Amino acid sequence: MSVKGLVTYRSAAASRVTIFDSFKIYPSIIRKKLKKLKLYAGDFVEGEIVDDKFVIEKIYERKNLLTRPPVANVDNVLIVVAIKNPDFDNYLLDNFLAVYEYKQIEPVIIFNKIDLLSDKSELKKWMEIYKKIGYETHALSAKENSAIEKIKDYIKGQISILAGPSGVGKSTILSKILDIPIKTKDISNKLKRGRHTTTAVTLYRFNENSFIADTPGFSKVEATYFMEKKDVRLYFREFLNYSCKFPDCTHTSEPGCKVKEAVLKGEISCERFKSYLKIMNYFWEELPC
Numbered sequence: 001m002s003v004k005g006l007v008t009y010r011s012a013a014a015s016r017v018t019i020f021d022s023f024k025i026y027p028s029i030i031r032k033k034l035k036k037l038k039l040y041a042g043d044f045v046e047g048e049i050v051d052d053k054f055v056i057e058k059i060y061e062r063k064n065l066l067t068r069p070p071v072a073n074v075d076n077v078l079i080v081v082a083i084k085n086p087d088f089d090n091y092l093l094d095n096f097l098a099v100y101e102y103k104q105i106e107p108v109i110i111f112n113k114i115d116l117l118s119d120k121s122e123l124k125k126w127m128e129i130y131k132k133i134g135y136e137t138h139a140l141s142a143k144e145n146s147a148i149e150k151i152k153d154y155i156k157g158q159i160s161i162l163a164g165p166s167g168v169g170k171s172t173i174l175s176k177i178l179d180i181p182i183k184t185k186d187i188s189n190k191l192k193r194g195r196h197t198t199t200a201v202t203l204y205r206f207n208e209n210s211f212i213a214d215t216p217g218f219s220k221v222e223a224t225y226f227m228e229k230k231d232v233r234l235y236f237r238e239f240l241n242y243s244c245k246f247p248d249c250t251h252t253s254e255p256g257c258k259v260k261e262a263v264l265k266g267e268i269s270c271e272r273f274k275s276y277l278k279i280m281n282y283f284w285e286e287l288p289c
């Protein structure tokens with residue numbers, strides 16, 4: 001009898017499938033005829049259970065595929081950042097956002113460690129900037145367990161991954177979402193081992209049919225590593241509301257640039273545009289911030 005499931009563990013040597021009727025997890029093997037297809041965590045599969053193994057007979061078409069870490073069919077990426085410890089780096093966040101826009105995966109921004117802030121004005125300023133351009137934005141303290149339920153609710157029934165810079169609290173948030181006191185050290189160590197072999201990915205299940213993976217922190221992400229420089233403009237979503245004189249305007253040196261006008265009028269965040277210009281390696285002397 002054919003059974004449907006989700007690949008919830010994948011390493012170079014092994015894979016596991018969680019089946020949808022009972023949520024039981026089986027070690028899985030791939031039918032010979034599918035051997036040349038690659039299998040990723042996040043793949044929806046169909047197959048048969050033989051001798052307590054899930055024999056994969058079909059891999060459904062993927063809606064997207066992340067490469068670092070390798071996960072397919074990601075619905076949300078939770079980009080975790082902190083204002084303090086480590087200090088907030090909006091250039092890094094803007095690169096993350098552009099990359100996930102490019103990959104067509106919905107980014108959610110999580111400002112963690114708000115328990116460390118006595119003055120929340122900077123947090124408010126940044127949250128406003130990202131909310132205004134339509135990003136789902138949350139502020140919380142994983143340490144104090146605040147707002148975790150709201151996030152769990154938002155990503156319910158979906159496949160999500162935690163991403164973001166090193167040390168911002170991704171693994172701590174994961175342990176709160178899973179509601180099990182996993183020591184963050186254990187998760188980090190597991191991930192570090194994974195990094196040295198090839199990347200092993202685990203999708204953890206919570207709230208019945210919701211899945212989430214942790215990732216090791218990146219200290220650097222460059223949008224231009226993923227896309228051509230001339231296309232970066234397409235992945236700063238607030239720029240798309242403006243029609244410049246030239247349809248392929250890169251919003252740098254061209255005349256009649258409506259995006260630059262909008263920056264001067266304060267309609268587009270100067271900080272965001274600053275990140276964009278840094279990616280484009282362009283100096284604009286009128287930049288108001």
Ligand SMILES: Nc1nc2c(ncn2[C@@H]2O[C@H](COP(=O)(O)OP(=O)(O)OP(=O)(O)O)[C@@H](O)[C@H]2O)c(=O)[nH]1
Pocket residue numbers: 112113114115116140141142143144165166167168169170171172173184188215216217218
């Ligand atoms: N004050 C405070 N500390 C936190 C919070 N969340 C996590 N931490 C601490 O921040 C440090 C890093 O947390 P991790 O969860 O390991 O961070 P990570 O993002 O998984 O880091 P990498 O795996 O290295 O990328 C740990 O010492 C946590 O205890 C928080 O909300 N408030």
Ligand SMILES: [Mg+2]
Pocket residue numbers: 170171172187188214215216217
């Ligand atoms: Mg971690």
Ligand SMILES: [Zn+2]
Pocket residue numbers: 244249250251252254256257258259260
């Ligand atoms: Zn322009």
